[in-house]
Amino acid sequence: MHKESEIRDPLILGNKTYHDITRDIARPVEGKANKYWWILFILSVILFLWGVGCMAYTVGTGIGVWGLNKTVNWAWDITNFVWWIGIGHAGTLISAVLLLFRQKWRMAINRSAEAMTIFGVIQAGLFPVIHMGRPWLAYWVFPIPNQFGSLWQNFNSPLLWYVFAISTYLTVSTVFWYIGLIPDFAMIRDRMSKKISPMKKKLYTLLSFGWSGRAKHWQRFEEVSLVLAGLATPLVFSVHSIVSMDFATSIIPGWHTTIFPPYFVLGALFSGFAMVETLLIIMRKVVSLESYITIKHIEYMNIIILFTGSLVGTAYITELFMAWYSGVEFEQYAFLNRATGPYWWAYVAMMSCNVIIPQLYWIRKIRTSFIATFILSIFVNIGMWFERFVIIVTSLHRDFLPSSWTMFSPSFVDIGIFLGTIGFFFTLFLMYARTFPVVAQAELKSILKSSGSEFKKQSHE
Amino acid sequence: MSKKTLYAIFDDEEVLLKSVLELRSKDIEILEVYSPFPVHGLDHALGLKETRMAITAFIYGCLGLTFGGLLIYYIMISGVGKSWPMNIGGKPNFSFYQNMPSFVPIMFECTVLFAGHLMALTYLFRNRLYPGAKTKSPDPRTTDDKFLMELEIEGSDLEIKKLLTSTGASEINEKKIENE
Structure with a gap:
């Protein structure tokens, strides 16, 4: 039996038994939604529908309804795309990288973090598809035998790399998530009574794939999880590296930098963890998971945010230094313009939200407070959106020819689509919170005896 | 002689593990173990091959x-x-x-x-897992908090039942297998 050090804080609070864990995790699925859930759900659906309207308007009329112009030909769509992809990074990091490092605290949060990943990547995927203008031809990005003569994809292009990267990331994450979900769906299936809720029983029977928990199955389960984690780890790092290459392989000053891949990956982890915190701090209250998602989990995540935030700050400063050191005027101007040009406020928002504010996590009191963490996580979410806006718009709006210098302002359609994806994201997440086992209960049970607070106390007496 | 299946239920994975080792050392064949979560060391105790x-x-x-x-x-x-x-x-x-x-x-x-x-x-x-498959577990509590050991025996079961109880089984159920 594995024993854990006494000084390590417990990960499961309260006097819980295996049955208590089952009951606590199944409760949101079995019970009825409360008032707050309905209010949030209706609001999200309204936002989503508004977004759908704006998307339909874009597709029906053309990209001209956005705020883009000849100089700033990429703006909100790609900003939102990168923002959502970044948010989609924490989930797989938590479930894959932390599994390889044997971090047990991941078990209480990996399910929701990965749900967030999948829903976030879905939002991200919408933007390139809408931007195509003719989304029904979106399948042209895949190398499918076709009748257009010799017209095939260009495998030298980072845009095609990211088609492959995102498709792989979305599908492999979903598979990883579902493999872990099967035993938990089985737990819910076995609790449902055929008489009281026959439809639900049928649904969970279907979802659980007939899982029965045999010893051989568990042995395979563990190996498959480990190998999938090993595969997903380089995948996480590759996806955002490839997204950054959409910019880095271009020749636009401000984009053409070799620092982009690691800098984007760190930024993605940074923003992903912030979004996980925003969601989990609300969720632990709404579905009463206080014993499982504890302040210790939040503190661990805050330490990662502090670390990645500091590295992102280092990257910002390195960028500035390299611009000056390159001796190229265009490069130097691009960065000077970012910080002091007409978009200085976006630069200030980015610097303060991403670099300065997370430094507050050095203070233990702030790091271990739910309210402070929630507020700071919102700042990070905003800051990371501005980071992408700064990189994209300020690099474009003053290009090589001063006569074509211009400003960008989003149209109501730009804003509507962005709000729509936020609505879509929360709609999916709220539905998930009511129908899925939101904590990987089978895994959690396996650490109850080593990390549960009562068991820890007993074993050290 | 009639064959029957015994379902020994355990409340704790450590007790189960000890019982499995005890039974295996006495050359009693264990058909299957169902558990709510992966029990570390169970595959070795049962003598399962490494998965490929x-x-x-x-x-x-x-x-x-x-x-x-x-x-x-x-x-x-x-x-x-x-x-x-x-x-x-x-x-x-x-x-x-x-x-x-x-x-x-x-x-x-x-x-x-x-x-x-x-x-x-x-x-x-x-694992023969697909949408619509029925669970093979003989007891629905095995996805909650119980660990189940499945044994097939021929003849007298007194000895084995005694052994199971002494190694910590909290409950033993049985099912007769019809002779073909």
């Missing part, structure tokens, strides 16, 4: 790498690439080797795509 899932993933990964490489080779260099050569950034369009660096991302993604999905499918196939 990781090996399949490696094979599928190699397959994916080959597929990705051949796909790119066909589209960019040999097949379509030859009939419609494109000058992309001045890169030589007749040489796979010299173009390779920019093909690495997609070859890598294909490797992961194949390894991940095909291993997951193999896992579902080997």
Whole structure:
């Protein structure tokens, strides 16, 4: 039996038994939604529908309804795309990288973090598809035998790399998530009574794939999880590296930098963890998971945010230094313009939200407070959106020819689509919170005896 | 003699593990163990063979790498690439080797795509898990907090029942197997 050090804080609070864990995790699925859930759900659906309207308007009329112009030909769509992809990074990091490092605290949060990943990547995927203008031809990005003569994809292009990267990331994450979900769906299936809720029983029977928990199955389960984690780890790092290459392989000053891949990956982890915190701090209250998602989990995540935030700050400063050191005027101007040009406020928002504010996590009191963490996580979410806006718009709006210098302002359609994806994201997440086992209960049970607070106390007496 | 199946239920994984070892040392065959979560060391205690899932993933990964490489080779260099050569950034369009660096991302993604999905499918196939399958567990509590050991015995069961109770089984149920 594995024993854990006494000084390590417990990960499961309260006097819980295996049955208590089952009951606590199944409760949101079995019970009825409360008032707050309905209010949030209706609001999200309204936002989503508004977004759908704006998307339909874009597709029906053309990209001209956005705020883009000849100089700033990429703006909100790609900003939102990168923002959502970044948010989609924490989930797989938590479930894959932390599994390889044997971090047990991941078990209480990996399910929701990965749900967030999948829903976030879905939002991200919408933007390139809408931007195509003719989304029904979106399948042209895949190398499918076709009748257009010799017209095939260009495998030298980072845009095609990211088609492959995102498709792989979305599908492999979903598979990883579902493999872990099967035993938990089985737990819910076995609790449902055929008489009281026959439809639900049928649904969970279907979802659980007939899982029965045999010893051989568990042995395979563990190996498959480990190998999938090993595969997903380089995948996480590759996806955002490839997204950054959409910019880095271009020749636009401000984009053409070799620092982009690691800098984007760190930024993605940074923003992903912030979004996980925003969601989990609300969720632990709404579905009463206080014993499982504890302040210790939040503190661990805050330490990662502090670390990645500091590295992102280092990257910002390195960028500035390299611009000056390159001796190229265009490069130097691009960065000077970012910080002091007409978009200085976006630069200030980015610097303060991403670099300065997370430094507050050095203070233990702030790091271990739910309210402070929630507020700071919102700042990070905003800051990371501005980071992408700064990189994209300020690099474009003053290009090589001063006569074509211009400003960008989003149209109501730009804003509507962005709000729509936020609505879509929360709609999916709220539905998930009511129908899925939101904590990987089978895994959690396996650490109850080593990390549960009562068991820890007993074993050290 | 009539055959029957015994279902011994345990409340704790450590007790179960000790009981499994005790029974196996007495050469009693254990048909199956059902548990709500992976119990570490149970596969060794039951004498299960190492799973070969990781090996399949490696094979599928190699397959994916080959597929990705051949796909790119066909589209960019040999097949379509030859009939419609494109000058992309001045890169030589007749040489796979010299173009390779920019093909690495997609070859890598294909490797992961194949390894991940095909291993997951193999896992579902080997475990006979598919939408609509019925659970084989004899007791629904095995996904909650109970551990179940399944034994098949012929003849007198008193001895084994005694052994099971003394090693910590909290409950023993039985089912007669009809003689064919």
